[in-house]
Amino acid sequence: MTDSLVDATNRRLQNWLLGLSTRFVRMPAAEIDSAIGDGLREIVDFTQVDRSTLFEFSEDGRSLVATHSWAIGSLEPYPTGPFAEALPWYYGQLAQGRAVVLNNIPEDLPPEATVERDYVRRVGMRSNLTIPMLVGGRPTCALAIGSFRRPVTWHEEVIEQLTLAGEILAAALDRRRREAEIGRLRAVIEEEKLYLQDEIKVDHDFDNIVGNSPALKSTLSRIARVSPTGASVLLLGETGTGKELLAHAIHERSARSVRSLIKVNCAALPSTLIESELFGHTRGAFSGAVSSKKGRFELADGGTLFLDEIGDLDLELQAKLLRVLQSGEFERVGSESTIRVDVRIIAATHRDLRHLVTRGEFREDLYHRLDAFPVVVPPLRERREDIPLLAWHFLAKCEQEWGHRIGKVPAPVMEALRSYPWPGNVRELKNVIERAVILSPGNELQLDPGSLGSVPERPAGERDDTLDSLQRLHVRRVLEDCGWRINGSGNAAERLGMHPNTLRHRMKKLGIHRPKQ
Numbered sequence: 001m002t003d004s005l006v007d008a009t010n011r012r013l014q015n016w017l018l019g020l021s022t023r024f025v026r027m028p029a030a031e032i033d034s035a036i037g038d039g040l041r042e043i044v045d046f047t048q049v050d051r052s053t054l055f056e057f058s059e060d061g062r063s064l065v066a067t068h069s070w071a072i073g074s075l076e077p078y079p080t081g082p083f084a085e086a087l088p089w090y091y092g093q094l095a096q097g098r099a100v101v102l103n104n105i106p107e108d109l110p111p112e113a114t115v116e117r118d119y120v121r122r123v124g125m126r127s128n129l130t131i132p133m134l135v136g137g138r139p140t141c142a143l144a145i146g147s148f149r150r151p152v153t154w155h156e157e158v159i160e161q162l163t164l165a166g167e168i169l170a171a172a173l174d175r176r177r178r179e180a181e182i183g184r185l186r187a188v189i190e191e192e193k194l195y196l197q198d199e200i201k202v203d204h205d206f207d208n209i210v211g212n213s214p215a216l217k218s219t220l221s222r223i224a225r226v227s228p229t230g231a232s233v234l235l236l237g238e239t240g241t242g243k244e245l246l247a248h249a250i251h252e253r254s255a256r257s258v259r260s261l262i263k264v265n266c267a268a269l270p271s272t273l274i275e276s277e278l279f280g281h282t283r284g285a286f287s288g289a290v291s292s293k294k295g296r297f298e299l300a301d302g303g304t305l306f307l308d309e310i311g312d313l314d315l316e317l318q319a320k321l322l323r324v325l326q327s328g329e330f331e332r333v334g335s336e337s338t339i340r341v342d343v344r345i346i347a348a349t350h351r352d353l354r355h356l357v358t359r360g361e362f363r364e365d366l367y368h369r370l371d372a373f374p375v376v377v378p379p380l381r382e383r384r385e386d387i388p389l390l391a392w393h394f395l396a397k398c399e400q401e402w403g404h405r406i407g408k409v410p411a412p413v414m415e416a417l418r419s420y421p422w423p424g425n426v427r428e429l430k431n432v433i434e435r436a437v438i439l440s441p442g443n444e445l446q447l448d449p450g451s452l453g454s455v456p457e458r459p460a461g462e463r464d465d466t467l468d469s470l471q472r473l474h475v476r477r478v479l480e481d482c483g484w485r486i487n488g489s490g491n492a493a494e495r496l497g498m499h500p501n502t503l504r505h506r507m508k509k510l511g512i513h514r515p516k517q
Contacts, residue, residue: 012046013161020165024172029179032172033068039169040070043162049127049147053078054169056141057095064091064142067173075148089113090130097139100130101159104151127152131163133170141170209245210393211386215378219246226373227253232325234310234370235348237377239471240427243348244308246377251304256344259303264296267309267509268502275317276333279324285334297330301341310370311351311362312509322366345370350471380422380429387418390426394433395445407443420452423474424496431495450481472510475503484514 020039027035040052051071055064069077083091089112093100102108105120105127120128127147132139143166209220226233227250235243244263251261264277276285280295296305307313313321324330329340347370356362380387391409399405422428432451440446475496482492486500493500507513 013158013165016042016046017161017164017168020168024168024175027172029176029183032176036068036169036172037070039165040068043143043145043165044070044072047145047152047158047162049145049152050075050149051078051146053144053146054141054166054173055083055144056173057139058082061095061138064094068169078144085115085119087116087119090116094130094132094139094142097132097134097137099132099159099163100128101154102128103153124148126150127154129154129159129162131159131166133166141166141173143169209242209249210390211383212389213378213383213386215383216386219375219377222373222375223249224253226250226375228255229373230254230256230344232345232347232370232372234353234372234374235346235377236374237348237350238379238423238425239350240425241377241379242426243377244306246375247304247306247308247346247348250346251306251344254304254344256303260300261304261306262296262300263306263308265308265502267312267505268499271314271317274313275320278317278321279330279332281333282335285332289334292332295332297324297341297343298339300343302343304344304346307345307347309349310347311349311353311356312505315361315363318363318366322363322369325366325369380425384418387429388414390429391417391433394430395437398434398437402437404437404440405443406437406440406445409445413445413447416447416452423471424478427496428474471506472512475506475510476512479507479512479514 020042023035023039024032036054040054043052044050050073051069053069054067056067057063058065064083066078066080066083069080071077089110090100105125106117109117109120119125125146125148127150128144129146129152130142130144133141133143143162145162209216223246233247233250235246237243247263248261251257264274266274269277276289276293276295278295278297280293280298281289283289283292307321320330324341324343325345328342329338331338353362353367353371357364357367380390391414395406395409417429417432424431432447433445435451436445436447439448475492478495479486479492482495485491486493486503491500493503496503498506
């Protein structure tokens, strides 16, 4: 460049820099990429060269990655992505924070730059200026400006101005990346929040494990031993015994407690939706999939996945679940891309999985995979000494939440609670106590006459103590008490502590049908 051209270019760059320095201040992150491209185009115009490119050092610091590029005429912008050529001398200069100033190529290249010499002859480059941007003494980005039509002399004043321009563009790129990462983390938090917000206080039967019975102490002893190990756990017990509470206890005692415990109820969702819930789906994977969605396995990565009512999972999904447990890999519905996760599994069921295996309704290999450490959760009728403690626990919660204080439980009432078989277990006890508090006018607990229904005896030889039989008996009694109402105020699903759709699914499995009027 002539001196007058240098002065003119320098003045234009100074004026331009004043505007560029404020351009990105309040710019939305979504517009930054386009604005960086505009800045590179303006650099080409001001310096009257052919191409300018913004590079970023790779995460390992061993190579350059092109993020934005602009070129004039028929010359192609530098392709975004990793630097296509292995140029050891060139890269070595930038990695040490030194600018590469080549006015006349190939004459200005040192003898050791043999690879670079071949490269510039092949692409037809005449001049090049590449300025590394340092943060904390370490190069993070680089602004490269190349001339292909004619040699260009890079004067010190212009290099200083272009260095400032490169720093502004690099700062904008860093801001865009930071805001994108913040947005990604917010999206992850929101997704986890959607799954977890209903877990807190809603589905939990109680906040603390209450009881001193030998049966409960034995269960808690096994929980204490297995929690820190990271092994898979299978919780076995009737509905309403507090299996989910124990799953939370296992998670909180493990090294994974810093991450989330994600729950999925395998009985609450139809088979057409459970796969998407477990593994996620891509946009357009099925009707109604208007956007991509992470599944529970992805949300639980690094944490724990609680598979409640695992015995109700159909065989096809059992095979897919087994693959994830064996390899940690799966694909979202509608995608062929494999996702890898690190998840601890806690499964729970009220059903006899061994019996289901013999009937061909549950995969034997999956059963053995889940049964690494089984924990039997005792029903309430096997820990009757805990009933008074639980009753007072629920009374205290009612006082805290409703302001209704019950200071006395008559001996006959407590004895009725202790002697009732509780087919619905702790969950049923909680519902009975809450209903009694509502109906008690003073500070003395009075039971609703219909709260503790009689459990009919079976004729001799027809005794059936299976979990399904006890559930069938209890669910039918609650349905009858509620006039077979599943939805609405005071409905059976609410009294049983489950979602209406879950109750309908359970009724179908237990063979419960509403009598014809």
